[in-house]
Amino acid sequence: MNDGAIDYGAVFRALPGMVALLTPDLVFADANKEFLRMSGRRREDVVGRYLFDVFPDNPGDPEATGMRNLEASLRRVLATGERDTMALQRYDVESRPGQWEVRYWSPVNEPVVGPDGTVELLVHRVEEVTELIAARGGPGGSRARVLEAELYTRARELQELNERLRDAHEREREVALALQKAMLPARRQVGLHKVAVRYRPAVGALHVCGDWYDLVDLVGGSRIAVSVGDVVGHGLGAACVMGQLRSALTAASRVAAGPAQALDVLGRFAHVVDGAESATAVTTFIDCDLRTITYSSAGHLPPVLVQPDGRVEFLDRATDPPLDAHPDPRPRPQAGTGFTPGATLALYTDGLVERRREDIDKGVARLAESLVRHREADPEVLADAVLHELLPPEGAGDDTVLIVVRL
Known part of the structure; x- marks a missing residue:
């Protein structure tokens, strides 16, 4: 039987467990027969309605x-694109107007992700365990009441523990964000070029990452160094490593003969920094007088150069493994290219182009198309347009850095 011969709507309706589909606005898109039967609702009572209008908390129970x-x-x-399995929950379901029945449900919520990486639907699956609890109670139901109280207490304790953990992670996130802000350079004009910088932290308390950028005026007055990098990991530790690597590259860029030598020094430094394993970086040296860009990459995504006529060049001819990949550091490759005045150079991190279940090359191509489309705009306007077109509305699950340089 081929896929076209399968009526997936019929399969969904016949599923033996309680399953409902919700939109990102938490409106019922559909519900199968078992969900309707166990919840005591008709399909017309559910589909098209807001979840918590159909199933509100019991107003007579302030602890619900x-x-x-x-x-x-x-x-x-919705924020992370990841499945969430909940602890056992007690629900009071309104069986008749003003009459509430105690139910115990074990929910699992799963995202349905679209081609662009955004969550298009939520699969809400429920295991109904109320009858199981009652059956365990035996004659008279006294054991059921004891077990009900035990389960409810344990579920409440687990929920409180999860809330405390989220609070702790949120405090760590706030500290990490403050540290990142203090360590990253301020937005400004560098040399003779207009530069727009956008930094967007990841969505979610557990996902503060170690993306960073650097802008340096080089000796001679007509040259600048523009770099971005990415530290593997999350939280305060990643932010601390990020600060060390950025500071080291700033110092190395001011004295290095070129970007390859600067990354060579940074790679040697990364070998002695705990947490710098598999960190990536790319740096470009821009010479305004010669109208050239010299670049080198340590495992990072290629910068994108867009000429005024719309021609696109990916700066990918000097790519090497991440900073600490070689036990014995070796000289890194370096390449160069020219530019026409008015060209646009963009450096970025993977949060801008990487999407779940999609080849990253598609994201890089999407970035290039957006840069070409808005190439005549001021860098500040261009940067905002790119973020608007490439980032999901609810925010990315990874840090995002974008630097736009008008040459």
């Missing part, structure tokens, strides 16, 4: 948290 916890889980899935 089931729906609030469910909303937090769904928001996490």
Whole structure:
């Protein structure tokens, strides 16, 4: 049987478990027969309606948290694009107007990701365990009441622990963001060029990363160095490593003969920095008088050069492994190219172009198309346009750096 012969709508409706589909606005797109049967709802009572209008928390129970916890889980899935398995939840379901029944459900929320990497639907699957709890109670139901209380207490304890962990991660995120802001250079004009810088932290308390950038006026007055890099890992540790690498590259760029030598020095430094494993960087030396760009990359994505007539060049002819890849550091490759006044150079990190279940080359091509489309705009306007076109509306799950230089 081929895929075209399968009625997936019929399969969905016949699934033995409780399954519903939600839009990113948390509106029911569909619900299968088992979901409707176990929840005591008709399809017309559910489809097209907001989840928490259909299933509100019990207004007579000020400690009811089931729906609030469910909303937090769904928001996490929308923000991260990752499955979220919830602890056992107690729900009071309104069986008749003003009458509420205690239910125990174990939900799993799964994203359905579209071609552009954004979450298009949420699969909300529920295991109904209320009857199991009652069955375990035996005659009279006394054991069921004891087990119900135990399960509810453990679920509340687990929920409180998760909330404390999220609070701790959020505090770490705030410290890491403050450290990143203090260590990264301010936006400004460098040399004779207009430069627009955009830095967007990752979405979610657990995903502060170590992306960084650097802008340096080189000796001679007509040359600048523009660099970006990425430290593997998350949180405060990644931010600290980022600061060390950026400072080291700033110093190396001021005295190096070219970008390859600057990255060679940085690679040697990375070998003695804990947490710098597999860190990447790319640096470009721009000479305004000679109208040349010399560049070298340590495992990083290639800068994109767009000439005024729309011709695109990926600066990928001097690519080497990440900074600490060689046990014995060796000289890194270097290449160069020319530019016409009015050209645009863009350096970036993978948060801008990488999407789940998509080849990263597609994201890089999408970036080049956006740069060409807006190449005549001021760098500040161009940078905002690129972010608007490439980043998902709810934000990226990885840090994003974009530097746009008008040459």
